[in-house]
Amino acid sequence: MIREFGIVLAHADKLASGLVNTVLLAGIGSALALVLGTLVAMALMARSPILRLSVQWLVDAMRCVPFLMLAYIVYYGLPSLGINFDNFTAGLAAIVIYNAAYMGEILRGAWSRLPPDYTQAALSFGFHGFTLYRRIILPPIMMAAAPVIGNQVIQVIKDTAFLMIIAVPELTHAASSIQSTYYVPFAAFCAAILLYWLLCMLVEWGVRLIENAAEGRR
């Protein structure tokens, strides 16, 4: 057992590069999904029923699809449309598309709890368009939704493991390649799981920091 962990430790650089890719995929993916999700939330709160209902339908459909299925469809589907991606970008695209729907729904939830007079007051003070969203509507929504967004980021971190199936060199892929070369499955996958645990605890800690900052601002 100790020998097994020794072998994994000797190949820590492989695991580290997998970890970096997992962090990049989850970090960039969540950030872009949040930006896109903001647009989705705006559409979900739009006055036009056609826009609202069609985006609602797309979001609901996305929430029924397993992440791996979407990853496969992006990975195999986009080249047939003439768009060619490497595996990493295909995986990242799948994360962004999938989670934009979830982030949109999360932000819509926080938005619908925002008192309407809040926005009305800003409108009567002459705020409109982009400034209205950036200065008035989005800050309290983001603060209120921070814990749920944090949970979703943890979900994204776990979903990145699926991308090993389309040969993205992330953490589980790295552990799997170490285990298949040296036959040390227990140590390799345990090391990966501990690193996932660490990442998730970091996200939870970050959410707590944001919550405290939000408390202090009130």
Place this chain on the structure above:
Amino acid sequence: MTSADYLSLVQGAGITLALSIAGVVLGVPIGLALALIRWARIPVLAQVVTAYVSLLRATPLVTLTLLIFFALPTLGLDIKPIPAAILALTMNTAAFNCEVWRAALIDFPRDQLEAARAFGMGPSLIFARIMMAQVWRTSLPGLVNEMTLLIKTTPAIAVIGVVDITRAAVRIGAETYEPLPPFLAATAIYCVIVLVFIRIQRAVEMRINAEARPA
């Protein structure tokens, strides 16, 4: 895609459903047991459960499935893909179910327990007749929600060769050199399964709300 291909996807759906149901049947009561251990603050065990839940909630199902399937044989326990898949699904869903049950247990009003004790009820009678009678109703929406999440993560078990919907679709794609149609068909099947569960969830919630309303 031929009709034989569609048939193999439907067979895959049978495997996905059967394994999901096995995970739920095992994971829901285990989750309850874990929640009770934490709720009753049993020393040492409660801390172990807390760590287990935190760890399992952070572990991707793919990684857990690979760990179980490849590591157990090195520890002298030979395991076939199907039992490995059921074990992985159960370990995963039990951690999430534990949190659902625990939330309901924490919210359970203390005065009811005290009243039951004052009437001379023993611990097992209080648990069966007073607590569970109400706690399962509060937990049910959360438990059904966790079931839909479980189904969406089941494609992870395809990595160890279980021929579920995902594996069937991969196989058809490799044989026909056209991966997109089988994946779109597979996605449609998953959507139908998840939608059925969402419907069940809504029906259950309406039923419980109707019961809660005074006649």
